[in-house]
Amino acid sequence: xxxxxxxxxxxxxxxxxxxxxxxxxxxxxxxxxxxxxxxxxxxxxxxxxxxxxxxxxxxxxxxxxxxxxxxxxxxxxxxxxxxxxxxxxxxxxxxxxxxxxxxxxxxxxxxxxxxxxxxxxxxxxxxxxxxxxxxxxxxxxxxxxxxxxxxxxxxxxxxxxxxxxxxxxxxxxxxxxxxxxxxxxxxxxxxxxxxxxxxxxxxxxxxxxxxxxxxxxxxxxxxxxxxxxxxxxxxxxxxxxxxxxxxxxxxxxxxxxxxxxxxxxxxxxxxxxxxxxxxxxxxxxxxxxxxxxxxxxxxxxxxxxxxxxxxx
Numbered sequence: 251x252x253x254x255x256x257x258x259x260x261x262x263x264x265x266x267x268x269x270x271x272x273x274x275x276x277x278x279x280x281x282x283x284x285x286x287x288x289x290x291x292x293x294x295x296x297x298x299x300x301x302x303x304x305x306x307x308x309x310x311x312x313x314x315x316x317x318x319x320x321x322x323x324x325x326x327x328x329x330x331x332x333x334x335x336x337x338x339x340x341x342x343x344x345x346x347x348x349x350x351x352x353x354x355x356x357x358x359x360x361x362x363x364x365x366x367x368x369x370x371x372x373x374x375x376x377x378x379x380x381x382x383x384x385x386x387x388x389x390x391x392x393x394x395x396x397x398x399x400x401x402x403x404x405x406x407x408x409x410x411x412x413x414x415x416x417x418x419x420x421x422x423x424x425x426x427x428x429x430x431x432x433x434x435x436x437x438x439x440x441x442x443x444x445x446x447x448x449x450x451x452x453x454x455x456x457x458x459x460x461x462x463x464x465x466x467x468x469x470x471x472x473x474x475x476x477x478x479x480x481x482x483x484x485x486x487x488x489x490x491x492x493x494x495x496x497x498x499x500x501x502x503x504x505x506x507x508x509x510x511x512x513x514x515x516x517x518x519x520x521x522x523x524x525x526x527x528x529x530x531x532x533x534x535x536x537x538x539x540x541x542x543x544x545x546x547x548x549x550x551x552x553x554x555x556x557x558x559x560x561x562x
Contacts, residue, residue: 277492277493278307278492278493278495278496278548279306279307279308279548280307280308280309280310281299281302281307281308281309281310281329281330281496282309282310282312282327282328282329283295283298283299283309283310283311283312283328283329283330283331283332284311284312284314284319284322284323284328284330284331285311285312285313285314285319285331285332285333286313286314286315286316286319286333286399286402287313287399287428287429288333288398288429289429289454289455289514289517289518290333290360290453290454290481290510290513290514291332291333292514292517292523293510293513293514293517293523293526293527294332294333294359294503294505294510294513295311295332295333295523296513296517296523296524296526296527297503297513297527297530297531297541298332298499298500298503299311299524299527300524300527300528300531300561301499301531301541301542301557302496302499303560304556304557304559304560304561305495305499305545305546305547305548305553305556305557306547306548306549306556307496307548312327312328315399315401315402316339316342316343316401316402316403317342317401319331320342320343320346320352320484321346323346323351323352323484323485323486324346324349324351324352326486328486329485329486329489329493329496330483330484330485330486330489330496330500331483331484331485332359332481332483332500332503333481334354334481334482334483334484335363335365335403335451335479335480335481336358336473336479336480336481336482337472337473337479338365338402338403338404338407338472338473338479339402339403340403341403341406342403342406343484350487351487352484352485352486352487353484353485353486353487353489353490354482354483354484355482355483355484355485355500355501356501357501357504358480358481358482358504359481359482359483359503359504359505360453360479360480360481360504360505360506360507360510361480361504361506362506362507363451363452363453363478363479363480363481363507364450364451364452364464364476364477364478364479365404365449365450365451365472365473365477365479366449366450366451366464366465366468366472366476366477367381367384367395367408367447367448367449367450367464367465367468367472368447368448368449368450368462368463368464368465369445369446369447369448369462369463369465370436370439370440370446370460370461370462370463371461371462371463372440372443372461373387373445373446373447373463374463376445378445378447378465379463379465379466380465380466380467381417381465381466381467381468381469381471382417382418382467383465384417384418384419384422384447384465385417385418385419387445387447388421388422390444390445391422391445391446391447393421393422393423394422394423394424394425394447395408395412395419395422395423395424395425395447395448395449396425396427396432396435396436396446396447396448396449397424397425397426397427397432397448397449398426398427398428398429398432398449399426399427399428399429400426404449404472405424405426405449407471407472408424408449409424410471411471412424416469416471430518432448432449433456435448436448436456436460437460440460447465450462450464451479452507452511453505453506453507453508453509453510453511453514454511454514455511455514455515455518457511458511458515459515464476464477483500483501483503485497485500495545495546495548498544498545499541499542499545502540502541502542502543502544502545503541504540509534509537512530513526513527513530528561531557531561532561538554538557538558538561539554542554542557
């Protein structure tokens with residue numbers, strides 16, 4: 251009788267544990283992804299979404315400013331964000347890290363990026379090679395520096411340089427616009443071989459389509475090593491405990507700047523991001539295997555087999 255009670259108790263415990271596991275999985279079935287309108291983030295988000303949907307999850311993407319994305323994670327309106335550019339977004343994420351309302355994964359999703367002021371190489375050949383050279387070309391530049399979306403860490407850094415007259419930039423005008431609008435302005439200048447200074451970064455097809463020179467002598471304004479950048483994934487603080495399978499996938503996701511530039515180029519040529527991600531995954535089985543190591547489907551089945559079948 252005693253052994254029966256023990257066995258029965260174990261069975262009940264197993265059933266109880268299974269019900270808890272099912273509840274955890276059900277709460278994670280819908281992955282709510284935050285994103286900014288930067289093409290590299292659009293590309294990596296498309297890859298993550300394609301993988302998750304192949305694994306039986308539903309995904310939604312919410313595009314907003316960095317601050318709104320971090321706030322959305324803090325308020326349990328979003329689950330994760332694949333685009334924390336460090337150190338570019340450090341000021342914007344710091345209040346959330348201080349309150350421990352967001353969590354940054356332990357390894358970057360991109361380790362070889364750069365973010366800094368840049369010029370077309372013909373401008374560098376004309377003598378504008380360093381941050382200190384910008385002021386010398388004030389007239390040729392029409393006193394303008396081209397930034398990206400309002401509220402971004404890049405624009406904040408540029409504004410600080412202008413407001414403090416760092417590098418003699420006092421009086422310059424920061425042109426804030428979308429990524430595409432900024433690149434269109436740079437392309438117009440390039441067609442006329444006109445000097446132009448803009449915020450540049452890689453990974454990005456701009457480094458393939460244009461001959462770009464990144465300025466030196468930045469004094470660390472965009473981070474150490476002349477703007478060396480890494481990109482990290484941010485989740486809700488307890489996401490690994492609540493959704494360990496999705497969290498494992500997020501930890502597996504890593505790209506090189508060259509890979510992301512390959513993904514970004516067709517998206518910038520107006521191909522659908524999901525179609526680009528699907529094709530890239532089909533053509534890169536070794537990366538697919540790396541991403542799915544130890545990852546299962548939503549209902550606990552072979553993750554790699556499910557995604558491979560979904561990609562056919």
